[in-house]
Amino acid sequence: MTVVTTPDPRTVSHLHPRGSFRVADHPVPTGKEEIWRFTPTGKLADFFDDTLARESLGVTVDGPAEVRRLDMGQSPRGTALTPVDRAAAIAAGTPTATHLYVGAETTDTIRVSVRGTGAETPTADHLVIEAAPDACATIVITHTGQARHIGNVEILVGESARLTVVSIQDWDPGSVHLGQVEALVAKDAVYRHIAVSLGGDIVRLQNNVSYATEGGEAELLGVYFADAGQHLEHRLFVDHTHPKGISHVDYRGALHGDGARSVWVGDVLIRPTARSIETYESSKNLVLSDGCRAHAVPNLEIETGEIVSAGHSATTGRFDDEQLFYLRSRGIDEVQARRLVVRGFFSTILARIGIEDVEAALMARIDTELAFDKEN
Amino acid sequence: MTNRSLDIRDLHVSVETEWGPKPILKGVNLCVKPGEVHAIMGPNGSGKSTLAYSLSGHPKYTITSGSVLLDGVELVGMSVDERAREGLFLAMQYPVEIPGVSVANFLRTAKTAIDGQAPPLRTWVKQVNASLASMQLDSEFSSRSVNEGFSGGEKKRNEVVQLELLNPKYAVMDETDSGLDIDALRIVSEGVNRYIDQGDRGVLLITHYTRLLHYIKPQFVHVFVDGHIVEEGDATLADSLEKTGYEQWLKAEA
Numbered sequence: 242m243t244v245v246t247t248p249d250p251r252t253v254s255h256l257h258p259r260g261s262f263r264v265a266d267h268p269v270p271t272g273k274e275e276i277w278r279f280t281p282t283g284k285l286a287d288f289f290d291d292t293l294a295r296e297s298l299g300v301t302v303d304g305p306a307e308v309r310r311l312d313m314g315q316s317p318r319g320t321a322l323t324p325v326d327r328a329a330a331i332a333a334g335t336p337t338a339t340h341l342y343v344g345a346e347t348t349d350t351i352r353v354s355v356r357g358t359g360a361e362t363p364t365a366d367h368l369v370i371e372a373a374p375d376a377c378a379t380i381v382i383t384h385t386g387q388a389r390h391i392g393n394v395e396i397l398v399g400e401s402a403r404l405t406v407v408s409i410q411d412w413d414p415g416s417v418h419l420g421q422v423e424a425l426v427a428k429d430a431v432y433r434h435i436a437v438s439l440g441g442d443i444v445r446l447q448n449n450v451s452y453a454t455e456g457g458e459a460e461l462l463g464v465y466f467a468d469a470g471q472h473l474e475h476r477l478f479v480d481h482t483h484p485k486g487i488s489h490v491d492y493r494g495a496l497h498g499d500g501a502r503s504v505w506v507g508d509v510l511i512r513p514t515a516r517s518i519e520t521y522e523s524s525k526n527l528v529l530s531d532g533c534r535a536h537a538v539p540n541l542e543i544e545t546g547e548i549v550s551a552g553h554s555a556t557t558g559r560f561d562d563e564q565l566f567y568l569r570s571r572g573i574d575e576v577q578a579r580r581l582v583v584r585g586f587f588s589t590i591l592a593r594i595g596i597e598d599v600e601a602a603l604m605a606r607i608d609t610e611l612a613f614d615k616e617n
Numbered sequence: 618m619t620n621r622s623l624d625i626r627d628l629h630v631s632v633e634t635e636w637g638p639k640p641i642l643k644g645v646n647l648c649v650k651p652g653e654v655h656a657i658m659g660p661n662g663s664g665k666s667t668l669a670y671s672l673s674g675h676p677k678y679t680i681t682s683g684s685v686l687l688d689g690v691e692l693v694g695m696s697v698d699e700r701a702r703e704g705l706f707l708a709m710q711y712p713v714e715i716p717g718v719s720v721a722n723f724l725r726t727a728k729t730a731i732d733g734q735a736p737p738l739r740t741w742v743k744q745v746n747a748s749l750a751s752m753q754l755d756s757e758f759s760s761r762s763v764n765e766g767f768s769g770g771e772k773k774r775n776e777v778v779q780l781e782l783l784n785p786k787y788a789v790m791d792e793t794d795s796g797l798d799i800d801a802l803r804i805v806s807e808g809v810n811r812y813i814d815q816g817d818r819g820v821l822l823i824t825h826y827t828r829l830l831h832y833i834k835p836q837f838v839h840v841f842v843d844g845h846i847v848e849e850g851d852a853t854l855a856d857s858l859e860k861t862g863y864e865q866w867l868k869a870e871a
Contacts, residue, residue, distance in 0.1 A: 568723075
């Protein structure tokens with residue numbers, strides 16, 4: 242058998258492997274690879290086994306989107322996303338993908354539910370979201386239940402479209418969720434992705450963006466709250482392939498409990514062709530107890546100096562004593578003062594969702610994560 | 618109750634340094650009764666702000682001996698928020714930014730904590746807006762994050778809004794005049810005077826300029842040097858300080 246692979250030139254980076262649809266091009270990770278070095282790969286053997294039969298979790302869609310099926314190789318499948326790791330390649334090979342088409346006249350919110358039914362059967366899905374030119378929509382994808390799931394999301398943002406994709410990971414304990422999210426942003430389009438990871442034993446999302454042509458704006462936002470034993474990993478890769486693009490990355494996480502672990506790896510690649518771009522990436526972690534580890538690795542690969550701006554920052558800290566003192570000096574007890582500070586820390590990002598009931602539900606969910614304070 | 622007062626008795630406070638504990642307050646005695654306004658004046662580094670923070674229970678400062686009685690209740694040993702709920706308020710020199718927490722949410726949470734129950738929504742919003750208006754802050758101000766991006770004047774005005782709404786029994790105003798232009802100083806002083814005019818509140822004004830005392834009239838002035846009070850008098854003492862400065866006591870201490 243002769244196999245011809247066409248590596249995608251867009252995904253060549255010092256820090257990112259070439260993408261490939263062939264599972265065999267992505268060897269089973271040992272945990273020593275750059276992209277896997279923070280991940281507990283020992284617990285993920287089934288995710289790398291391409292001989293396993295995988296079921297689809299399917300999606301329940303509520304809102305004005307056309308839902309179709311896409312066979313392997315059927316356009317626009319494969320336009321934006323080329324798998325960069327083995328799990329993503331396995332999910333990309335799912336025979337039937339779901340196509341969510343958002344028309345130009347859409348203004349409403351589209352709610353997508355992905356619900357796991359148990360950790361016994363491995364599952365994989367490939368979702369393609371296509372926003373027509375000039376579309377203006379918010380899609381909220383909520384992951385709940387229990388699953389060992391690989392979920393790819395391929396996103397095409399049409400010219401001058403404004404698309405917000407909110408991805409909420411609120412799995413039950415015992416769940417693992419890997420996947421690659423990749424968007425291709427067309428001219429003058431504004432793409433916003435908001436990842437919210439709260440529940441699940443291991444969540445590892447590779448979130449990539451590139452630009453179809455000049456212009457285009459991408460905002461990658463995220464919040465996560467890692468509890469005891471949880472591993473929440475968000476890997477961002479913005480590939481500035483064309484001039485005048487804008488990208489902003491802002492992730493905030495809190496960690497609490499023994500063995501709580503978060504990984505944030507940001508990488509922005511500014512290619513020689515990507516003149517006059519503007520980028521900033523930021524990661525903030527709030528460590529709420531002993532025994533947690535927050536890894537934050539910001540990277541910038543700058544191949545042209547002719548840009549507007551490029552910067553990054555990563556901070557990891559504990560509660561600010563002065564903030565707590567200020568609140569407590571107004572009679573607010575310590576538990577509530579901490580809750581206010583954490584809520585405030587996340588609210589700046591959550592407010593960007595722009596859908597009141599979703600924001601309120603997530604805040605309430607974060608409050609339950611903070612309920613540990615009652616014990617202190 | 619006959620012993621209504623904020624009664625500071627022989628207060629000694631030290632701060633932890635690299636070289637061990639360093640004493641800052643060296644026996645402070647001061648009694649503020651309801652309806653009284655006391656000014657504490659002193660040079661930089663004399664320990665005035667340490668006194669303010671120590672009364673509130675800031676964790677950086679350790680009270681090594683002495684007592685602070687608020688209407689007969691011992692504050693030493695209480696947590697920061699317990700002291701506030703007893704009726705002590707500290708208007709800070711450097712109010713702290715709390716990103717993502719709106720002024721409205723903060724004020725309501727504080728009011729609920731102090732009163733032990735949530736304020737009635739309808740009247741509360743009116744009260745907040747009236748208080749903001751009196752400080753010449755528009756109602757949009759309440760949707761901003763606490764102290765985040767506030768100008769120096771806005772921060773101080775926000776402190777006085779809290780003073781007005783929480784209406785504590787005793788208020789310590791730490792350098793409330795610093796960083797204010799003349800208009801802001803007038804607005805802030807008017808707010809503090811409205812609080813004082815209730816007649817049964819005690820105020821401790823900490824400042825190192827006499828400027829503030831042209832707007833807020835103290836009955837008592839205490840000169841604070843090297844961690845304790847070295848001279849006491851009425852408002853005229855502030856006037857003479859304006860002429861002579863603190864030099865005479867600094868020399869004596871040296």
